[in-house]
Amino acid sequence: MIKIKNLYKKFDDLVALDHVDFEVNNGEVVAIIGPSGSGKSTLLRCLNLLEKPDDGFIEIGDVKFDAKNYKSRDVKLLRQQTAMVFQHYNLFKNKTVLQNVTEALILNKKMKVREANEAALKLLEKVNISEKADKYPVTLSGGQQQRVAIARALAVNPYAILLDEPTSALDPELVSEVLEVIRAIAHKDTTMIIVTHEMKFAREVADKVIFMVNGNIVERGTSKEIFDSPKNDRTRQFLKQILSDRKEGDS
Ligand SMILES: Nc1ncnc2c1ncn2[C@@H]1O[C@H](COP(=O)(O)OP(=O)(O)O)[C@@H](O)[C@H]1O
Numbered sequence: 001m002i003k004i005k006n007l008y009k010k011f012d013d014l015v016a017l018d019h020v021d022f023e024v025n026n027g028e029v030v031a032i033i034g035p036s037g038s039g040k041s042t043l044l045r046c047l048n049l050l051e052k053p054d055d056g057f058i059e060i061g062d063v064k065f066d067a068k069n070y071k072s073r074d075v076k077l078l079r080q081q082t083a084m085v086f087q088h089y090n091l092f093k094n095k096t097v098l099q100n101v102t103e104a105l106i107l108n109k110k111m112k113v114r115e116a117n118e119a120a121l122k123l124l125e126k127v128n129i130s131e132k133a134d135k136y137p138v139t140l141s142g143g144q145q146q147r148v149a150i151a152r153a154l155a156v157n158p159y160a161i162l163l164d165e166p167t168s169a170l171d172p173e174l175v176s177e178v179l180e181v182i183r184a185i186a187h188k189d190t191t192m193i194i195v196t197h198e199m200k201f202a203r204e205v206a207d208k209v210i211f212m213v214n215g216n217i218v219e220r221g222t223s224k225e226i227f228d229s230p231k232n233d234r235t236r237q238f239l240k241q242i243l244s245d246r247k248e249g250d251s
């Protein structure tokens with residue numbers, strides 16, 4: 001289980017996370033939606049301690065982290081509980097596709113190279129990209145690179161996978177191949193928190209949806225509750241806006 005309590009993060013005078021609380025059950029998929037600047041990325045980044053929260057508690061699986069009272073070992077342990085998938089893939093450019101996936105297996109999991117290669121190939125098959133194992137990321141499309149990034153995240157077998165707008169840098173025709181891979185993972189028992197503007201996708205794969213504005217969770221509920229009968233005016237406005245933007249984009 002993931003438990004977030006009183007999570008608070010300030011950048012100078014700007015409160016990016018304003019005492020956020022939420023919980024994610026084992027195997028659940030949570031979608032975080034909300035306007036730009038509402039704190040969605042900061043929330044994900046705090047869970048992985050890419051940003052250090054100023055206050056609050058984070059519990060992921062059997063690791064607990066207190067922002068006001070922690071040791072460097074706690075940072076390492078918490079980071080190992082999650083793997084991030086970023087908007088811009090962030091693959092190692094000087095490593096092949098296969099090496100991108102084996103890196104963490106060899107360094108963190110202390111696997112032998114041969115064993116790591118085998119495990120990595122299996123993961124690359126899972127995301128339908130094993131034929132590119134020996135290629136460098138620069139030769140791949142954005143959709144292919146993002147699928148490698150997802151294989152890399154799965155490799156360390158983390159408690160949860162955190163995805164920050166994984167399809168928003170992609171050309172429209174490449175979005176579906178990445179969503180398909182994420183959907184397949186979501187249907188296995190992987191715990192997942194995904195920031196996305198793909199409302200149709202969120203509605204379909206998310207067990208729970210969180211709507212954020214100005215560092216606060218304004219509304220939360222099942223995907224059905226949020227998309228079919230949002231209670232808060234700001235949720236309604238946001239959904240109306242984003243759905244009409246999408247229609248324009250489609251035509
Ligand atoms: N490293 C940073 N330094 C200063 N301000 C930041 C930093 N990262 C994010 N912010 C600010 O924090 C707020 C939340 O940002 P972010 O979490 O990126 O929002 P979202 O992902 O919802 O678009 C924004 O006002 C943003 O400008």
Ligand SMILES: [Mg+2]
Pocket residue numbers: 040041042164
């Ligand atoms: Mg963001």
